[in-house]
Every structure is written in structure tokens, then in C-alpha cells.
Amino acid sequence: xxxxxxxxxxxxxxxxxxxxxxxxxxxxxxxxxxxxxxxxxxxxxxxxxxxxxxxxxxxxxxxxxxxxxxxxxxxxxxxxxxxxxxxxxxxxxxxxxxxxxxxxxxxxxxxxxxxxxxxxxxxxxxxxxxxxxxxxxxxxxxxxxxxxxxxxxxxxxxxxxxxxxxxxxxxxxxxxxxxxxxxxxxxxxxxxxxxxxxxxxxxxxxxxxxxxxxxxxxxxxxxxxxxxxxxxxxxxxxxxxx
Amino acid sequence: xxxxxxxxxxxxxxxxxxxxxxxxxxxxxxxxxxxxxxxxxxxxxxxxxxxxxxxxxxxxxxxxxxxxxxxxxxxxxxxxxxxxxxxxxxxxxxxxxxxxxxxxxxxxxxxxxxxxxxxxxxxxxxxxxxxxxxxxxxxxxxxxxxxxxxxxxxxxxxxxxxxxxxxxxxxxxxxxxxxxxxxxxxxxxxxxxxxxxxxxxxxxxxxxxxxxxxxxxxxxxxxxxxxxxxxxxxxxxxxxxx
Numbered sequence: 001x002x003x004x005x006x007x008x009x010x011x012x013x014x015x016x017x018x019x020x021x022x023x024x025x026x027x028x029x030x031x032x033x034x035x036x037x038x039x040x041x042x043x044x045x046x047x048x049x050x051x052x053x054x055x056x057x058x059x060x061x062x063x064x065x066x067x068x069x070x071x072x073x074x075x076x077x078x079x080x081x082x083x084x085x086x087x088x089x090x091x092x093x094x095x096x097x098x099x100x101x102x103x104x105x106x107x108x109x110x111x112x113x114x115x116x117x118x119x120x121x122x123x124x125x126x127x128x129x130x131x132x133x134x135x136x137x138x139x140x141x142x143x144x145x146x147x148x149x150x151x152x153x154x155x156x157x158x159x160x161x162x163x164x165x166x167x168x169x170x171x172x173x174x175x176x177x178x179x180x181x182x183x184x185x186x187x188x189x190x191x192x193x194x195x196x197x198x199x200x201x202x203x204x205x206x207x208x209x210x211x212x213x214x215x216x217x218x219x220x221x222x223x224x225x226x227x228x229x230x231x232x233x234x235x236x237x238x239x240x241x242x
Numbered sequence: 243x244x245x246x247x248x249x250x251x252x253x254x255x256x257x258x259x260x261x262x263x264x265x266x267x268x269x270x271x272x273x274x275x276x277x278x279x280x281x282x283x284x285x286x287x288x289x290x291x292x293x294x295x296x297x298x299x300x301x302x303x304x305x306x307x308x309x310x311x312x313x314x315x316x317x318x319x320x321x322x323x324x325x326x327x328x329x330x331x332x333x334x335x336x337x338x339x340x341x342x343x344x345x346x347x348x349x350x351x352x353x354x355x356x357x358x359x360x361x362x363x364x365x366x367x368x369x370x371x372x373x374x375x376x377x378x379x380x381x382x383x384x385x386x387x388x389x390x391x392x393x394x395x396x397x398x399x400x401x402x403x404x405x406x407x408x409x410x411x412x413x414x415x416x417x418x419x420x421x422x423x424x425x426x427x428x429x430x431x432x433x434x435x436x437x438x439x440x441x442x443x444x445x446x447x448x449x450x451x452x453x454x455x456x457x458x459x460x461x462x463x464x465x466x467x468x469x470x471x472x473x474x475x476x477x478x479x480x481x482x483x484x
Contacts, residue, residue, distance in 0.1 A: 016413035048428045093425050095384075136384050141422040142337075143378050143429045145391045162416040171258035173439055174404040180383040183335050186290045187385045197415055 003117035004205035006035055007154055009131055010124040011161045011195035011212075013057075013091050021060040021124075027200055027211050028122065029064055032086070035120050040068045041084035045100035046092025046126040057090055077104050084119060091125025091161075094138035098130050099146035111152050121154060125161045128195070132159045133242075137184055137192050139177075155203065156190075156240045163194030163217055178225065185221040189242055192219040193234070201234070208234040245359035246447035248277055249396055251373055252366040253403045253437035253454075255299075255333050263302040263366075269442055269453050270364065271306055274328070277362050281309045283326035287342035288334025288368040299332055319346050326361060333367025333403075336380035340372050341388040353394050359447075363396060367403045370437070374401045375484075379426055379434050381419075397445065398482045400426075405436030405459060420467065427463040431484055434461040435476070443476065450476040 008031040015023040031037075040061055044053040054070030061068045068088070074080035081087070087110070089097070101107050113119035123131045129138045130151045137158040166176035175183070181192055193201065199212030209231060210216045216228035218237075228234065250273040257265040273279075282303055286295040296312030303310045310330070316322035323329070329352070331339070343349050355361035365373045371380045372393045379400040408418035417425070423434055435443060441454030451473060452458045458470035460479075470476065 012415050014415040016415060048425075096425075096429065136386075138384065139416060141379060141381070141426060142384055142391055143422075143426045145378075149384055149387045162414065164414055164416070172404065172406055173254050173256040173258065174381055174406070180385075183290075183338075184383060184385045187338065 005115055005117060005154065005203060006031070006120040006205075007114070007131060007203035008122045008200055009128040009155075009159060009195070009203070010122070010200040011128065011163065012197045013124045015198045019060075020056065023198055024200060024212070025064055027202070028061075031120070031122065031202070032064075032066060035086070037086045037120060038066060039085060040066050040122075041080060041087045042068050042070050043087055043089040043127065044070055044072060046090055046094065046097035048096075053090060053092070057088065061088070077106060078109055081106060081109050081113065081119065086120040086122065089121070089123040089127030089130065091127055093143055094126040094129045094135045094140040095142050095144050095146055097126045098135055098149075098151060099144050101130065101152075102147050107152055111154065114152075114154050128159050128161050128201075131155065133157055133190055136188060137181065155201075155208070155238060156242075157237050158184075158190050158192045159201065160192050160194045160219075163196045181219045181225075185219065189221050191221075191237060191240055193217075193228075193237065194219060194225075199230070203238070206235060206238055208238050210234055247357055247359060247396065247445060248273070248362040248447075249356070249373060249445035250364045250442055251370040251397075251401060251437075251445070252364070252442040253370065253405065254439040255366045257440045261302075262298065265440055266442060266454070267306055269444065270303075273362070273364065273444070274306075274308060277328070279308070279328045279362060281311075281327060282364075283322060283329045284310050284312050285329055285331040285339075285369065286312055286314060288332055288336065288339035290338075295332060295334070299330065303330070319348060320351055323348060323351050323355065323361065328362040328364065331363070331365040331369030331372065333369055335385055336368040336371045336377045336382040337384050337386050337388055339368045340377055340391075340393060341386050343372065343394075344389050349394055353396065356394075356396050370401050370403050370443075373397065375399055375432055378430060379423065397443075397450070397480060398432075398484075399479050400432050400434040401443065402434050402436045402461075405438045423461045423467075427461065431463050433463075433479060433482055435459075435470075435479065436461060436467075441472070445480070448477060448480055450480050452476055
């Protein structure tokens with residue numbers, strides 16, 4: 001287990017044409033093997049039914065060879081985090097997830113342990129949003145009110161998971177994803193990495209890299225969005241300060 | 243001017259194939275004529291550039307015969323609200339709009355004056371969201387943190403503007419709008435009226451009616467979503483209490 005920050009931030013648990021988590025099996029196995037991880041603590045708080053959600057994820061991860069338990073089954077959640085080698089924070093609703101993590105006093109604990117290299121972090125979708133600076137670039141509906149939009153802050157920038165290109169044939173007049181991220185940058189200076197489905201960000205200490213089959217898209221205030229090729233070194237983003 | 247609550251809550255300012263606000267000209271004119279409204283106070287706080295946004299809306303509304311000024315041009319915004327016969331709250335980002343209304347101490351003032359029938363309210367998109375019970379069913383990105391998701395509360399239920407049916411051919415794995423509203427109802431009991439683009443809700447005192455060219459779609463906790471035909475009486479929704 002390397003004693004520096006280790007993150008695998010996945011855009012989505014599902015990709016069209018693949019079974020649940022199968023599209024990212026290679027990245028999960030590589031992440032776990034290089035960190036000698038055998039057991040994973042799953043965090044199901046982005047969904048309502050914790051048992052059913054944990055069973056679904058555990059089934060997929062057991063298929064890859066990892067024993068998986070749900071944090072909700074532990075009486076003392078902080079102890080569960082302290083004893084874990086690696087957590088996987090699943091997708092669902094980002095607001096519900098962040099609110100629950102604050103209610104359980106887990107935000108600071110996870111930040112400390114991951115930053116120190118004592119806990120490895122995998123997240124998908126909402127679980128990726130909460131790992132970043134803030135949840136201000138989630139796509140989710142604000143169904144519950146969290147105490148703040150500030151998130152765990154394992155990286156100093158934001159991510160937009162499920163990043164979606166505009167469809168020129170779409171007649172719907174709602175904002176495109178790019179419109180929304182432009183609005184974000186009218187109010188915030190933080191860079192945003194758009195992760196298309198089928199991509200992820202891998203962080204090893206001070207190094208960050210886009211992984212997966214597709215390009216990422218990087219949005220910075222007052223700059224044109226930039227296409228990022230797979231395997232591009234994105235370590236410079238880890239140096240960002242607002 | 244009728245001395246009861248008068249609202250026109252529009253799904254979107256733009257509809258494919260129509261110029262800005264033109265698709266809803268009939269509803270706006272009917273609303274203004276029946277209430278003898280000649281001047282409109284525009285609230286541009288859902289967007290960043292208040293002057294440009296006001297000019298765009300004022301141009302459209304002047305074309306319908308209504309003099310329109312932006313609230314941001316008044317030194318005392320509360321006085322502007324107190325002197326207005328009718329406000330139009332424009333779309334953009336719902337979080338930015340609600341945060342600004344709270345910062346300017348306008349939420350309670352608008353609620354009181356509209357409820358008393360002293361001020362008539364037209365809203366579109368984000369301007370419709372903030373008129374309802376809460377902004378928890380907005381589609382917007384949470385780019386700024388408001389003090390609460392509780393909104394002006396001119397009606398006791400929620401609206402989802404720009405309501406969008408799922409596209410069965412879409413390969414994107416993000417939640418559909420219906421998925422998101424189901425998640426809302428896992429955490430909240432409040433009914434949600436989905437307003438497709440090209441529709442609006444008209445409220446006259448204790449009567450409410452769907453207007454426009456298309457169906458609405460009503461979502462209630464633990465019930466199947468219900469298609470609502472144009473001109474359907476929705477007054478029962480005004481009796482809702484959480």
C-alpha cells in the first residue's frame with residue numbers, strides 16, 4: 001500500500017453495452033492490485049436502499065475478486081473508515097450523499113485518511129463529485145439540502161461526471177452541459193474536468209492521469225474548453241488553488 | 243386588478259421553432275389583460291448580465307405592448323416591488339436567482355404581496371421554480387449555495403420546468419427526468435407538476451389550470467405519474483399541505 005493519496009474517480013458505474021462496473025474492471029483491478037487491496041468498504045449513501053445497493057456493487061466487485069461490505073452495516077461508521085484499506089463511494093444522488101456524510105461526521109475523517117495515504121478512495125458519479133472541491137458541478141437534482149456544497153476536497157478542482165456533448169438535433173431548450181459549466185464559471189474560478197462515461201481520473205500522490213476509452217474535456221474560467229486525450233498527464237490540476 | 247393571487251408559471255421562455263417568449267404570447271396577454279397590467283417589473287437575477295437580459299425580455303414584452311423595466315436599475319429594490327403591479331421573473335440559474343432574492347430580502351415581501359393580490363407574478367423556468375414550495379426539483383446546476391432550498395411558496399407544491407420525456411434511443415446512462423423525480427419522492431412528499439416546454443400553470447386565487455399546447459405530467463409520492471391534458475383544472479393541488 002503506497003502511503004500517498006490514491007484515488008480512482010470514475011465517471012459512471014454503467015456504460016451502454018456493458019454490465020454494471022464491467023467497463024472499468026481493468027482500472028479497478030489495476031488500482032487495487034497496485035495498492036494490494038483485497039477488501040473494499042462500500043458507501044451506499046447516494047441511494048435510499050443501502051442493502052440492495054451494496055448487494056449489487058458487492059456482487060460486481062466479488063466477481064473481480066474483492067470482498068465488499070457496506071459501511072451502513074457497522075455500528076460505528078468512523079471506526080469502519082479507520083479500519084478500511086479502501087472505500088468505494090457509489091453513485092446516486094450527490095446531495096443526499098454529501099448530506100449523509102456530513103451528518104455522520106465522515107467528511108473530515110475521510111479527507112484526513114485519504115490525504116495521509118491511510119485510505120484509498122474509489123468513487124463513481126456522485127461518489128466522484130463528493131471527492132472533489134465541491135458538488136457545484138453535479139448533474140443531480142437537489143432533493144435534500146446539505147449544510148454546504150463544499151465536498152471532501154481530495155482534489156482541489158471540480159469534476160463533472162457523465163459529461164455529455166450537446167446533440168445538435170435536440171429541440172429541447174434546456175441548457176446544454178457546456179452552457180451549465182459556463183454558468184458555473186461566471187460564479188466560480190475552479191477548473192472543471194468533464195469526464196465522459198467510460199473515463200476516469202487516476203490520482204497517485206501528486207500525479208493525475210485521465211484513463212479510459214474516451215477524451216475528457218477541461219473547462220477553465222475565461223478559456224476555451226479543451227479536449228483531453230486518454231492517458232494525458234493532468235498533474236498540473238492538483239496544484240490548483242482558488 | 244383582481245385582489246387574489248394571480249400567477250402565470252411558464253415552463254420555458256423558448257420553445258423550438260418560436261422566437262423568445264412568442265410561444266406563450268397568448269397566455270401572457272390574457273394574464274395581463276384580465277388584470278389590467280400595462281407595466282412589468284422584470285427580475286433578471288437568474289442570469290449574470292442584468293442589463294443585457296432585461297433588454298432582451300423588455301424587447302419581447304414591448305412587442306406585446308407592455309412597458310418593462312429591470313428591478314436592478316432601482317436603488318431600493320423593495321420599493322420597486324411595492325410599487326409594481328406585476329413582476330416577471332426570468333429563467334437562468336435557479337440557485338443564483340434564489341440566493342440573490344434572499345440576499346436582497348425580497349422573498350418574504352414578494353410572498354406577502356402576491357398572496358394578498360397586490361402584486362401579480364409571472365415566471366419562466368427558474369422564475370417558475372422559485373415561485374413554488376422549493377427549488378428541490380430544478381434542473382439547474384448548483385453553481386452557488388443559497389441559504390435554503392425553500393422558495394417563495396406561492397403554491398404549496400413543486401414544479402419541474404422543461405419537463406422532458408426519456409428518449410428510449412439514448413445511450414447515456416445518466417438518470418432520466420422521471421428517475422430524478424422518483425428520487426425526489428424517496429425523500430419528499432410534495433407533489434411535483436412536470437411542465438413540458440410550451441405549457442404553463444395559470445393560478446387565479448384558489449383555481450389552477452394547465453395551459454398551453456402539451457400535456458403536463460403529475461408526480462405524487464407512491465403513485466404512478468399521471469398525464470394532465472391542457473386546460474385540466476388543477477385547483478386541488480393548491481390545497482396540498484406537507
